[in-house]
Amino acid sequence: MNKQSEMNYEILCIGGANVDRKIQTINQLKFETSNPASNTVSYGGVARNIAETLGRLGINTGLLGFVGADFEGEWLLRHTKKFVDINPTEIIQGKVTGTYTAVLDPDGQMAIAFADMAIYDEVEAQFIEKKWHHLKKAEIVLLDMNFPKDLIVEVIERCSLEKKQVCIATVSAPKVEKLPEALDGVTWLIANQKEAEAIAKIEITTEGDFFRAAEMILKRGAERVVITRGESGLIYFTKAGEAGALFPPEIPVHDVTGAGDSLIAGILFGYLKGLSTEDACKIGISCSMITIQSNETVNPLLNQQVLLETFQKYFCLQVNQR
Template identity: 45%
Template sequence: MDAIERMKGMRTKASIVCIGGANVDRKARLLVPLELGTSHPVASAQTAGGVARNIAENLGRLGQNVALLSVVGDDHDGQWLIDATSPYVDTRLVTRIPEANTGAYTAVLDEHGEMVLALADMAIYDAVRSEWLKQRWRELGPISAVVLDTNFPPDVISWVIGQCRQERLPLCAVTVSVPKVKRLPADLAGVMWLVTNQAEAMALAGKRRLDDAIESLFRFGVETIVITRGAEGVVYATRKGKRGTIAAPAIKVIDATGAGDAFAAGFLYGVLNGHSVKDACRLGMSNAALTLQTAETVHPALTEQQLRAAHEQYFREGGE
């Protein structure tokens, strides 16, 4: 299917709407061990990034109908980002903001591909207000589900959660960082799935123990909590009492950037296509494993077939 045919289909089919960040990712990978106070040889690259945008591209590559609601600057980076995303995602509602810099994320990775330092220039998102989102919301077609990251200001995030609750739309909230997790409101009723990591979950709940954090998040109104823990795997819990821990597959990591977003996309692909929470987590982990083994933020050759093959390779026992 070419890009024109795909865009025509996007206008009529229900879309997964991804709301949040769309950034330019710049990565510098150290070729030698880090020593403070001196220069280092690196291998550098630029890719399209942003949590909501990354999830949207992953889902688009997995054959899902996806629209992106975000903002970029009226600059070269903004146009480049739209051009890089449009083959997989409906970008008609990405707004160009004059005299603003497109969001940029710069990561320094050690020689093993793990992040040493990340710098985020995200001032463009602070100018977004709920009125902008209300206008864009009216321009959306049918919605099958909503994905919300925490890059936008608290009033925008609260409005989306309230609107999804009112319209009974399945909503997945995906956290971005410990500081930004506090942009989520105390009332999370309407959040069907919360995808977060351990540090962010405990910061949001105000707890020091993971079990206590999970119980607090249920009291906030979340229906299903999925907590990623890097090499230690994933913990999931549902309000209906299903809980479990899944070990991460053993792989060689090339670059960790984008792995969390790949997990969220694989998880959503699973739950929106009828898989149990447990098996959806396995699909998420399979997608993350594929991304970890590439230098790109989103796996450049991702397909449904590849994801299902990875799921079979890493989790042969199947779902619940």
Template identity: 40%
Template sequence: MTELGRSKKQEVLQWIRENPFISQQDLADRLHLSRPAVAAYISALIKEGEILGRAYVLPQRGHILCIGGANVDRKIQAYEPIQLGTSNPSFVVESYGGVARNIAENLTRLGLPTSLVTMVGLDKEADRLLSYLAGLGTDVSQVIRSTAHRTGTYTAVLDVDGSMTVALADMGIYDDFTVEQLAPRLRVLQQAAMVIVDTNLPTEALAYVIAESTKKGALLIVAPVSSPKAKRLPRNLGGIHTLIANRDELAAISGIPIDKEESIYAACAALKERGCRTVVATMGKDGVAWLDEANIFGTLPAESIEVVDVTGAGDAFVAGFCFAMASDAKTKQACQFATRLTGLTLVTKETVSTEIKPHEARAWLTKIL
């Protein structure tokens, strides 16, 4: 489409926004176009998700879109101290994981309309994973089913005391999570008030999500999944509203070793200079720190609780932060709520706490705000 064509298409959209009941002939008359030309522009707008259907229903922003990994997690723990080179009696616990998937489940349990765009295989593991999320109320209609790969798996082998001996990750499926695969699925971005993306995506796909979120005016939150994958983020972080990273990820992205509070501030400031509006650093038992849009640096101590399992705690923090931001919370308030939600995950062996209740969450947030 030519530049003039794109301009006319935007004019058509503007008239429809002002009067959703306007006829094609009225549009043609006002824009000095033929009726077939108007019909072609409307057809293009429908395909792009700018309008929904022939009745010119405009998409309503409000839901949250999560983009990234969804996989099956397995923990294999030995009954006796592990002996290498022989069979070890053990038991297996299987659950669903993946940063984007975990965040989406948390948000759904918090009562927010949530969509997940991920890539899984054509296997029974994926069928069960998607059925589970759909049963909770997460929209999985835009999930990509790969014919070339199995669903991603993460397998941790634990010694009798629960310490990790080795972990094995089969995540090759995400190498095919390309712009070509992703682009047709992002019509849902039209309705998203907030987009959360993890760094399981390849570099080009991450840059595409950042650009598209900026273009559509959605609030973009980035959650790195590991130090190596955090380096997939582009040098220019413009378009990212908030980056939420742990110490190692923050150091990997900024290039600044994290050893004390001054270095955390320096790393956050460096990322803001690269275009990120707010940076939040999660530090486990040392709490959380942030540098917000107004360049105000703040810290918050961790809650004093008896930790059962840290799996999924970081994802719960991201979900809690986004839940609070969706209610117009300030950065400090969002971190306070996120810390509270993280506590629920830390006291359970589940990756996502089933004790999350929307009405209780709203009550917590009301007290904070």
């Protein structure tokens, strides 16, 4: 990875690098009683998941995250460095690597999840200045919402000032409160329905509400907005006037964990290849479809060829390799 670290990044992913624990109930979930279940442990974290996915797709990617000086942190980095330059990531002595625990129903749908991200509260105020040389090497900066608000605002504002493209992965509805009011310089903002409601400050109940929420986010300064709708696909809306809704084909679902992260990675992959917003979103859906057919947060069978074959099978389009 030393040779790779000397190169410019196509994408630098900043944010969460966690251990994912998934507990899936065998029968319908019942509260206030014991539920028979199976459990798995896998590599996780929004920024880390996106970084690994992009690395598997052949994109030169770096990861700027925080892990503890513990077994979990070492385990995460040992795996991640196979696909991603982990040199920007910091190992924090005396702190515990972040964890994400999801409880899934028998169909693989998330019932509830718990996130222990206390380690990100340890990020120093001078962190961005200290790490800026890594950001300078990136064509696109992917930023999730796990770092403290002041640092998130600093990254967005400084990238805007230096004309560097930024993609925001919102992570969760409570964490979107960390976003600045002005989103100027944000090239992509990708959120689910609850996160979009929190950003736009409206309730989404109809098809039109999705586009109204996206329009309100565009008015705050973002260039392209994607709002995901679970099994109903997504909508996209851009300042350039591109708008539409995309619906995924029906396929078997093993586990939805990581589906949103792979969608973002797929969209950025398509964008880097010069595709339109619509086709980049179709690539994102294709990437997500591959993820939900695996019990892993990032499908170990994923590569560029598998993604393009899935894209062509379900969306009947061709992609010119860059």
